[in-house]
Amino acid sequence: MVEPTRLSLNTATVRERWTLRQCIEGCVRHGIGGIAPWRDMLAACGVDEATRLIAGHGLTVTGLCRGGMFPAETAEGRRQAIDDNLRAIDEAAAIGAKCLVLVVGSLPQGSRDIAGARAQVRDGIAAVLDHARAARVPLAIEPLHPMYAGDRSCVNTMAEANALCEELGEGVGIALDVYHVWWDSDLSAQITRAGRNRLLAFHVCDWLVPTRDLLLDRGMMGDGVIDIPAIRAQVEAIGYDGFVEVEIFSHDRWWREDPDLVLGTMVERARTCV
């Protein structure tokens, strides 16, 4: 049972219908204590205005989505990715985000070298890490489900994320989304390995059976097969007491609903299914 004061709205959940300002006001209306904006919605609102609105309503920014996407075919492409991540770190600092979520990227166009992509990810994070440390913005590597290994992320398990963190050192942690890691028989051990300090964010939604689309068919908590309370118990057992962030990409279901109904459902399900 998670109270709404500990919930955070990832703005992707209602992005088809609400602006960032509407998301902020919606959180306040539903008693939701946290928000995690995406950068395009932040840019549309303006960083200064968003900072003012969020602080004025006393919301916690549980993360900024997202940095990452480091691998590229050319050195110039990799440099552009690094520049973009430096800007993302500045934006995260400006809005007081608890972390910058990294979806790290994967194979460049035409490449089949996933080990090479992983090396580019490590080098990319290393290249922005001093800036992130100086800005006091922790970088949260989000392992994505292996079905995104071809394009979105070559970090696909908690084990891989933990290994990267251990290689890179202070200032890098993990955003654990149950959707990506629920299936892993090694999950519990890897949560313990991560420990309290490395676990920067905890995201929830649900895995639907059947899943009709690789990207846009995530479920509301309780509508799928993930034992979310069991995973929450594991992260709390290592001392995690932060927010529970709800991020649902759902083209055919939740993105079509009235966002107030979506937030109301989130709050109810957080009490019964999380």
Add this chain to the structure above:
Amino acid sequence: MVEPTRLSLNTATVRERWTLRQCIEGCVRHGIGGIAPWRDMLAACGVDEATRLIAGHGLTVTGLCRGGMFPAETAEGRRQAIDDNLRAIDEAAAIGAKCLVLVVGSLPQGSRDIAGARAQVRDGIAAVLDHARAARVPLAIEPLHPMYAGDRSCVNTMAEANALCEELGEGVGIALDVYHVWWDSDLSAQITRAGRNRLLAFHVCDWLVPTRDLLLDRGMMGDGVIDIPAIRAQVEAIGYDGFVEVEIFSHDRWWREDPDLVLGTMVERARTCV
């Protein structure tokens, strides 16, 4: 470079258009040395007739697809699954299959207990193992991609398959399909852990970017992002010298083609992309 004599046609690759008899004759026409029938196509042909045809043409049966699907909501359901697997073992023995491929199943209806499903899988395999040993039919656990963890298989990595094999002992091995495991940074170590004796089959196809369907959008070798030659080199480094089986579920592309074109493409791509 793999010569067609070392290729095997998994009949699912052309199942929409050919019977098992046509598959057998197609393999002969294209110089393909092996075949892996699905049980429904085997039943339609008749086991005796299929055995006669396959032997008459000198084809190797690289596997029978498939046993498994052990977890069920009730004890009666689990008993039925075991009975069906015993029949599958008999069929595999009758046609001289090198192994019975197991797609092990996952969460029963209404369940969120994946650890429980894994225990049911272990118990189910254990229950049929004596029969398989007596029939000299090795059971080949096929780890399926984590995107099938909710319904088709709760064994999703080579590490999990290796652990199961080590628990169950002689008579159980692994069918490695590059489609399911290519993304895993632990793959090479787990192939070494498996070793020659445990690796019972090697399946290929390709991961397309984008992938438009979780089940029926697999690619022809060379059309996707898997470094198949690198994985083949790893399995050959541990001494695997068996067949390379081609299994492609492709509703919108290869299932629509003339099967002779599909087999011709298989043979060509085996020379250039495998």
